[in-house]
Amino acid sequence: MHVAIIIFSLICLFAYRIRKLPEVLRSILLVLGLISGWFALFEIIGYIEANPYLAAIPIALGLGYWYWKRKQRSVKKTPSDQ
Structure with missing residues (x-):
């Protein structure tokens, strides 16, 4: 049930991006x-509350991505030695 809500949310938002659909259908999909998406968010939060050790995974991924982007920006800003 939990995964089905997340998949349904993603399918609706992906179908919303199709420009050839009528506006009424796009509004309903949105x-x-x-x-x-709200239900999926509550399900994910409930799952993390039930298993608090799993909260470390997205935190670690986010911090790793932040560090990687910060390192890339600092490499681009330094002038090359010639």
Whole structure:
């Protein structure tokens, strides 16, 4: 059930991006995607509350990505020695 809500949210938001759909259908998909996205967010938070050690995974990934981007920016800003 938990994964189904997340997949439904992503499918609705992906289908919303298709420009050839009528505006009414796109609006319905947007509303469905947003509502199911909220439910998915609550399910993910509930799962992390039940298993608090899993919260370390997204935190570690986020910090690793932040460090990597910071290192890339600092390499680009330093002038090359010639």
